[in-house]
Amino acid sequence: MDAIPYASSMFFYYSAHNERVEKLRRDELAAVNSPDSARQHIAKVQARLKKIFGPFPAIPPLQPVITGTVEKNGVLVDKVYFQSRPGHFVTGLFLRAVGSGSDLPGVLGVCGHAEIGKGQDKYQLFSFGLARKGFAVFLVDPVGQGEMLQFRSNNPGYPDYVKSPTHQHNQLGKQLLLNDELLCNYYVHDARCAIDYLLSRPEVRPGKVAVTGNSGGGQMSYYLFGLDDRIEIAAPSCHMNKLAWIFKDEIATDAESSPPGLRGCLGDRPDFLIAGAPKPCLLIGQKRDFVDLRGLQESYAEAQRIYRALGQEENLQLYLGPGVHGYHLDGREAMYGFFTKYYFGQADPVEPPLELLTAEEYTVTPTGMAIDLPGAKSISAMLYEKLPPSPRPNSGPAFAALLRDKLQLQTLQPPVPEYRTLRPVWRGEGKTLCMYAIVSEPGTTAVPVLHCITPASEPLLPEGSRASLYLAHLDAEQELLAMEDCQS
Incomplete structure (x- = not known):
């Protein structure tokens, strides 16, 4: 397999997190070596479950x-x-x-x-x-x-x-x-x-x-x-x-x-x-x-x-x-x-x-x-x-503020993430189509790919205060499979 399938990437991501937690858990269990330590561990586990x-x-x-x-x-x-x-x-x-x-x-x-x-x-x-x-x-x-x-x-x-x-x-x-x-x-x-x-x-x-x-x-x-x-x-x-x-x-x-x-x-x-x-x-x-x-x-x-x-x-x-x-x-x-x-x-x-x-x-x-x-x-x-009575947001900014609060998004402008310029680059009709891999978090196995169309002749990120972001209803893997089905 050349790459991790997109559909599996979330499981790989959480598996990596899980391994770190599992090591701590193993260390905790390894300390149980007597009746007293077993009873203490049982009490600790019971308290955790009741809290959850x-x-x-x-x-x-x-x-x-x-x-x-x-x-x-x-x-x-x-x-x-x-x-x-x-x-x-x-x-x-x-x-x-x-x-x-x-x-x-x-x-x-x-x-x-x-x-x-x-x-x-x-x-x-x-x-x-x-x-x-x-x-x-x-x-x-x-x-x-x-x-x-x-x-x-x-x-x-x-x-x-x-x-x-x-x-x-x-x-x-x-x-x-x-x-x-x-x-x-x-x-x-x-x-x-x-x-x-x-x-x-x-x-x-x-x-x-x-x-x-x-x-x-x-x-x-x-x-x-x-x-x-x-x-x-x-x-x-x-x-x-x-x-x-x-x-x-x-x-x-x-x-x-x-x-x-x-x-x-x-x-x-x-x-x-x-x-x-x-x-x-x-x-x-x-x-x-x-x-x-x-x-x-x-x-x-x-x-x-x-x-x-x-x-x-x-x-x-x-x-x-x-x-x-x-x-x-x-x-x-x-x-x-x-x-x-x-x-x-x-x-x-x-x-x-x-x-x-x-x-x-x-x-x-x-x-x-x-x-x-x-x-x-x-x-x-x-x-x-x-549900407590609460008025619905009546404007775009009010709704955006509600989402930021509920999703616990950063209020400050986040830093520009690490990105990589990918090849090939397509040029034609006075425009350039270029691709950037965005590393949203270290260790992620699925890297989002941003496709940009710019009037520049070189693969440069477009400048400006506004941008349009288009999210397709298919990921690339599904799209490629659909193309294969059409061709077969």
Whole structure:
């Protein structure tokens, strides 16, 4: 490869920054060599995570509603919704075996990026499997999935709602970020409220619960493991990774996966495991997952250093399956064995034959959308209501001043950046077209190229107090590829 592709340049740029942070992080972890230093490090990590996520809202009266009950696989399934914020409804399924009585260990089930959320087959299966083994399970939809879609489609002929979880998450994440809020906080708050509901059920053993999920649900599992003391054991599947490999492998992440400030304070994803240490945790991965196996193994090793220093390394385990991304049978059975041994003293890993709920059976709300419930509001509407009244800028200079303030741009005239004159230079019709490479920051791999047209005969930067800057809708790489397509 002669050059770094333009589309990859941002990842290379942040990889370089990441390496500098990673060295500081390694030095910090290397200093953990005793139980006292491990406890001090755990306290430091917990403080960092709490600062990043900020104070969570108080858990309000949930006002739960059960809209129906289904029996399948020898399991009773209550269809439930509750309010985690006024007007914000969370939908879920509460499962327990027929005739199981009370004092059941509770498990919160959290979903990955499936359009139908809790209706996805593998999420249904692990919930039924756990219920059959003596657990009470609450499987909830995340924001932007299942019955909790936020954005409608305005395109004729398309479904009423935009079904892509990634679109739902990132559109909402941008709106929240512009208002100094984070989507990950909403996710965690909804899940914390779901734990409250789970513990309020008379069938559930009071005190603490377990959590499991795959992909985005795996992330929510380790978020909660590190952030909520009521989680006593976790089994996150197919998500744990080091941020270094996110950059190196150019893995896209949604808004809830990227808490601002995490890397800046030497944080990383394994810190959620460290914050929860020495509680039991089973990391589940697959050898052919797009989540880099090296990142999973390095995360395990980092967290295991803390567990080992506390003398409880057996509490953190790693299972690697042979497959691709997903909560497959082998991963689910590893989780069953881990949970049943912890709660009942003997591992019971085998999943029994199970039938899936139909869409009608797993749908909680009358229309299939929580936002259609009486009194419901979208998160966007809630944000709009919270906006302070502020007049719009009524002139160009006023708008420019607003942008400078919000984007924290320099108020003084910035110095002329380093630039290089590139060849060739084209001359014709009394004008000269010349190119300049602008070095905006040392170490950048993508150098912006400025094309200038000047009446001078030599490649000189034009002089004057004003200039017109044209930004094309294609970068050069896209344009060249388009030209090749036309010629082929």
